[in-house]
Every structure is written in structure tokens, then in C-alpha cells.
Amino acid sequence: MAKLIFLNLPVTDLARSIAFYRAIGAEQNHQFSDETGACMVLSDTIHLMLLTHPKYRQFTAKPIADTHVVSAALICLSEESRAAVDATVGWAGEAGGRADASPLQDHGWMYSRSFDDPDGHTFEIMWMDPAAAHAEAHAAA
Known part of the structure; x- marks a missing residue:
């Protein structure tokens, strides 16, 4: 079985991020999506987990980087x-x-x-x- 990649990304506006990734060709996996996060499928092996900041903070104690800066x-x-x-x-x-x-x-x-x-x-x-x-x-x- 091929290894799968789940890249977790903190996002400030979940709906905007879902729309953005749909626009570049990703499909949403609703089975792994809710109001705190969305699984966006880029390929059979690459998935983006778009997580609201509160949800992302459940996985790390580190500060969330402002990737605009x-x-x-x-x-x-x-x-x-x-x-x-x-x-x-x-x-x-x-x-x-x-x-x-x-x-x-x-x-x-x-x-x-x-x-x-x-x-x-x-x-x-x-x-x-x-x-x-x-x-x-x-x-x-």
C-alpha cells in the first residue's frame, strides 16, 4: 500500500480555504470534514487537512506561524x-x-x-x- 500524506494547515477562514482548494482542483472528502476542518484530496495519496486555528491548536502547543510574514x-x-x-x-x-x-x-x-x-x-x-x-x-x- 502506498503511503498517504496528510498535510495539516491552519486556516483563518475555513469556507474561503475550501473554496480556494476546490478552485485549484482538490475535492473535499466530506467523511473527514466538519465545522472545524476539511479534508481536501489532491490525489490518491495527498490530502490537505484544513484546520481552524482552535482545531489546529489541539495538535501542537507551538504558536501558529503567520505565513504571510x-x-x-x-x-x-x-x-x-x-x-x-x-x-x-x-x-x-x-x-x-x-x-x-x-x-x-x-x-x-x-x-x-x-x-x-x-x-x-x-x-x-x-x-x-x-x-x-x-x-x-x-x-x-
């Missing part, structure tokens, strides 16, 4: 093509996120852009040609 993590997700990278970042900007929160990277064999969600969590969206990446690694060795 500090970087808590860079979350990188792959896409199937350069066009899919552009589409995802475009949807994020249209849905209330900040498109291209970090500089675009284009190495030919790897292409990435980023967005910040409405709570400031940074996502890098990337496409990579595995064959070209393999050749690049061997050429450098």
Missing part, C-alpha cells in the same frame, strides 16, 4: 506538464491566492512556479522531464 514550509507538488503548472498557478491567483509568490524557475528539463494560498502557505508547482533530469545528473557526475 514567515516561511513555515515550502510544499512542492508535481504536475504532468508545463501547461498544467501554469494552469494550477493561474487558478490559484484567480481564486484569491498570490500567484508567483517565488520566482519562476525554468531549467528546460524542470519548470516550476509557485503560489501562496489565502493564509500564506507557499506551494511550489513543478514539472520535470525525468529522462532529461537523469541525463543532466549523469552529465554532472
Whole structure:
């Protein structure tokens, strides 16, 4: 069985966050959602748990980072093509996120852009040609 990833994100407005992640292609799993949190499915193995601050505080005694001001993590997700990278970042900007929160990277064999969600969590969206990446690694060795 493949390992599953459940990324827990503190959010200030649960309804806004659900709408944002739906706009970039996630589906809500209502079985694991209630008024304090929502499970948003990005793929068969990647799930985002959007948690209100009171719910998030049940899992940690640490202060919740204001990710509009500090970087808590860079979350990188792959896409199937350069066009899919552009589409995802475009949807994020249209849905209330900040498109291209970090500089675009284009190495030919790897292409990435980023967005910040409405709570400031940074996502890098990337496409990579595995064959070209393999050749690049061997050429450098």
C-alpha cells in the first residue's frame, strides 16, 4: 500500500480555504470534514487537512506561524506538464491566492512556479522531464 500524506494547515477562514482548494482542483472528502476542518484530496495519496486555528491548536502547543510574514514550509507538488503548472498557478491567483509568490524557475528539463494560498502557505508547482533530469545528473557526475 502506498503511503498517504496528510498535510495539516491552519486556516483563518475555513469556507474561503475550501473554496480556494476546490478552485485549484482538490475535492473535499466530506467523511473527514466538519465545522472545524476539511479534508481536501489532491490525489490518491495527498490530502490537505484544513484546520481552524482552535482545531489546529489541539495538535501542537507551538504558536501558529503567520505565513504571510514567515516561511513555515515550502510544499512542492508535481504536475504532468508545463501547461498544467501554469494552469494550477493561474487558478490559484484567480481564486484569491498570490500567484508567483517565488520566482519562476525554468531549467528546460524542470519548470516550476509557485503560489501562496489565502493564509500564506507557499506551494511550489513543478514539472520535470525525468529522462532529461537523469541525463543532466549523469552529465554532472
